[in-house]
Amino acid sequence: MNNLNIFHHFGKYFLFMRTVFSRPEKFSMYYKETMRQMNDIGIGSLIIICLIAIFIGAVTAVQFSYQLSGGLVPRYYIGYVVRDIVIIELAPTFTCLVLAGKVGSNMAAEIGGMRQKEHIDAMEIMGVNTATFLILPKLIAALIVIPLLVAIAAFVGNSGGYIATVPTGLLTAEEYIQGLRSFFVDYNVVMMFVKAIVFSFILTTVSCYQGYFVKGGSIELGQSSTNAVVYSSILILLFDYLIAIVLTQ
Amino acid sequence: MIRIKDIKKSFGDVEVLKGISHTFEAGKTNLIIGRSGAGKTVLLKLLVGLFAPTSGEIWYGDTNFVQLNSRQVREIRMKVGMLFQGSALFDSMTVEQNISFPLDMFSKMTTKEKLDRVNYCLERVSLEGANDKYPSEISGGMQKRVGIARSIVLNPEFLFCDEPNSGLDPKTSIVIDELIKSITLENNITTVINTHDMNSVMEIGDNIALLHLGELAWVGNKEEVLESDNDLLKEFIFASPFLQKLRNAATGKM
Numbered sequence: 492m493n494n495l496n497i498f499h500h501f502g503k504y505f506l507f508m509r510t511v512f513s514r515p516e517k518f519s520m521y522y523k524e525t526m527r528q529m530n531d532i533g534i535g536s537l538i539i540i541c542l543i544a545i546f547i548g549a550v551t552a553v554q555f556s557y558q559l560s561g562g563l564v565p566r567y568y569i570g571y572v573v574r575d576i577v578i579i580e581l582a583p584t585f586t587c588l589v590l591a592g593k594v595g596s597n598m599a600a601e602i603g604g605m606r607q608k609e610h611i612d613a614m615e616i617m618g619v620n621t622a623t624f625l626i627l628p629k630l631i632a633a634l635i636v637i638p639l640l641v642a643i644a645a646f647v648g649n650s651g652g653y654i655a656t657v658p659t660g661l662l663t664a665e666e667y668i669q670g671l672r673s674f675f676v677d678y679n680v681v682m683m684f685v686k687a688i689v690f691s692f693i694l695t696t697v698s699c700y701q702g703y704f705v706k707g708g709s710i711e712l713g714q715s716s717t718n719a720v721v722y723s724s725i726l727i728l729l730f731d732y733l734i735a736i737v738l739t740q
Numbered sequence: 741m742i743r744i745k746d747i748k749k750s751f752g753d754v755e756v757l758k759g760i761s762h763t764f765e766a767g768k769t770n771l772i773i774g775r776s777g778a779g780k781t782v783l784l785k786l787l788v789g790l791f792a793p794t795s796g797e798i799w800y801g802d803t804n805f806v807q808l809n810s811r812q813v814r815e816i817r818m819k820v821g822m823l824f825q826g827s828a829l830f831d832s833m834t835v836e837q838n839i840s841f842p843l844d845m846f847s848k849m850t851t852k853e854k855l856d857r858v859n860y861c862l863e864r865v866s867l868e869g870a871n872d873k874y875p876s877e878i879s880g881g882m883q884k885r886v887g888i889a890r891s892i893v894l895n896p897e898f899l900f901c902d903e904p905n906s907g908l909d910p911k912t913s914i915v916i917d918e919l920i921k922s923i924t925l926e927n928n929i930t931t932v933i934n935t936h937d938m939n940s941v942m943e944i945g946d947n948i949a950l951l952h953l954g955e956l957a958w959v960g961n962k963e964e965v966l967e968s969d970n971d972l973l974k975e976f977i978f979a980s981p982f983l984q985k986l987r988n989a990a991t992g993k994m
Contacts, residue, residue, distance in 0.1 A: 618817040
């Protein structure tokens with residue numbers, strides 16, 4: 492029965508996405524809504540993303556300096572390892588997991604609340620394609636803004652590594668910067684952006700799907716918000732693995 | 741005019757509507773009445789396409805609404821206005837933005853033309869000057885009137901009202917009824933109202949359909965209500981002891 496339920500949601504999700512990508516009724520209305528969403532997602536999440544990124548970089552640097560303390564590996568490798576692990580893995584994955592919690596739950600609650608207060612029905616009766624109007628601007632905004640947040644997180648994460656190692660005497664500034672500049676592979680940055688785009692798509696569409704089809708009352712609305720975070724996070728981690736396999740072959 | 745033919749609707753094993761045929765006439769206030777659970781809201785949602793019927797036909801003029809694709813449904817809906825039970829005003833928008841939303845979405849009017857149209861609709865529902873208020877800042881009756889203003893802003897041919905008087909005091913209910921009636925007559929709109937309100941039945945019931953357990957139990961107008969021998973109608977209309985006393989007093993019964 493549960494297996495059938497998964498297939499039901501899978502099919503419903505794809506039909507929903509087909510409706511989302513319909514032609515907008517009026518571009519000016521979509522433009523305004525997209526700008527609002529970009530502000531909400533981008534500016535609204537900047538501080539928390541920077542805070543998390545700085546600690547991720549700091550913890551990674553401290554732990555690697557602990558693991559590499561034997562003396563066989565040059566110390567500037569700490570900067571190199573922090574850079575690559577932040578760019579390839581931690582910046583896109585952590586940022587999007589945090590955004591799944593912050594932005595995804597917010598989207599599910601907002602759209603679910605509109606469903607419960609009959610706002611979506613009211614728009615439908617006016618002739619608005621609600622799936623497109625409510626979801627497409629959020630999706631476009633997320634696809635533009637989240638990769639930028641991920642890039643900022645990568646920069647701040649590397650800075651966090653510097654802050655955790657240089658002032659505390661674990662490394663000199665020259666060693667850390669030498670590490671950051673060693674063995675740089677620009678393909679890793681491409682991988683970071685691929686992950687950011689895929690994860691943005693997942694967290695936005697899964698969260699909006701959960702909110703759009705909510706039924707019942709406030710308990711169900713809370714559940715849809717929780718489901719949005721849980722399913723987005725699981726799918727982000729699953730696709731993280733799949734992207735890692737595909738892009739590192 | 742809207743015609744429905746043998747409309748059935750089931751949810752799982754529960755048959756909510758059991759083959760209803762009826763005509764909702766243009767320029768008249770068509771009332772759907774009945775006890776809770778009779779299928780009134782389901783019928784209204786079928787009429788506007790929020791539910792699909794299990795079987796049957798819904799004709800908007802010469803167009804069978806049931807057979808249209810989603811794009812064609814949206815075109816029909818441009819001619820439809822709806823007042824929801826809870827008004828369904830967008831909380832984050834002002835009164836003016838709420839009423840202007842359909843114009844912003846579908847019209848090619850200039851900002852000045854849109855503002856003039858919004859102000860006309862506000863004037864029509866006696867809410868001049870309420871443009872900048874938010875739904876949370878106005879009363880339930882005012883919210884209903886804003887809902888009516890929003891539903892007529894695109895000059896609809898069909899107006900649907902789901903329990904327009906629920907939660908309102910009797911005096912405000914009369915204002916809302918009179919407003920709906922006058923808008924219907926002015927623009928020759930096909931208005932369908934789903935109501936429990938006996939005052940509405942007796943004041944604006946041009947064409948009344950009584951639903952009972954998913955079936956059409958009686959059809960008539962406000963003049964015919966008092967003279968009808970239909971037991972279900974009498975049971976519904978005169979459910980309150982107060983109205984029974986009034987009827988008995990009017991007919992000389994004790």
